[in-house]
Amino acid sequence: GQQVMQIPQYQHVQEGEDFTTYCNSSTTLSNIQWYKQRPGGHPVFLIQLVKSGEVKKQKRLTFQFGEAKKNSSLHITATQTTDVGTYFCAGRLGSGNTGKLIFGQGTTLQVKP
C-alpha cells in the first residue's frame, strides 16, 4: 500500500543547533502537510505544500517539497526548547483521493537547553 517514510525517528540537539526531518513517499503526492504534536497533545497543522519544488518559510522553519512530489523536508534553524515535539509529515495522494492523509511515523525532537 501507499507509504510515507520519515527519518530520523528521534533527534536530540543542543539548543541553537539546526534540525532537519525528511519525508519520502512511495508514490507521487498531490500535496503534503506538516504537523507538530507536543507530548500529550494533538497534531497541529503547520503548513501545506502543493507545487513541485515549493519552498515555504515560517520564521525559523523552512519546508520544501521535492521536484517529483515524492519527498519533503522540514528544517529548523537555531532550535529553541519550544520546538520540542514530534513532527509529522502527511501526504495526500492524487486523483480519486478522498482527502485522507497518510502520515509518516514522525520525528521526535528533543532540545537540550
Next chain:
Amino acid sequence: NAGVMQNPRHLVRRRGQEARLRCSPMKGHSHVYWYRQLPEEGLKFMVYLQKENIIDESGMPKERFSAEFPKEGPSILRIQQVVRGDSAAYFCASARQGAVDYEQYFGPGTRLTVT
C-alpha cells in the same frame, strides 16, 4: 469559534466492553476523519465521513469497529468487545471540505485504555 471537540478525553474499558468515542467538528465543517495513534507511532487513517455518509472506510478494521456521522449530533466511533490491542489515542479531524487542498483540524483526542 470552538475547535474540534472530542469526548471523553480518557476512557477506560475492560476487555469485552464497548467504547463510544464522540467528535464534534468545527463549526461550518461537514467532513470528519478518524485516526488512531499507537504509542510512539504515527497516525493511521481509519475512516472519512460526511453527514450521513461513509466516504472511505479503508482503514477500519473489518470487525468490531463502526463509525457514523448523523445529520444531527457528533460523529461516533464505536468499538465493540474491546481488546487490549485497541488501547490507543483516537483523534478525529474535521475539514471544511474533503478536497485535497483543505487542511484538517484535529481534536484533542480520546485516550482509550483497555484493561
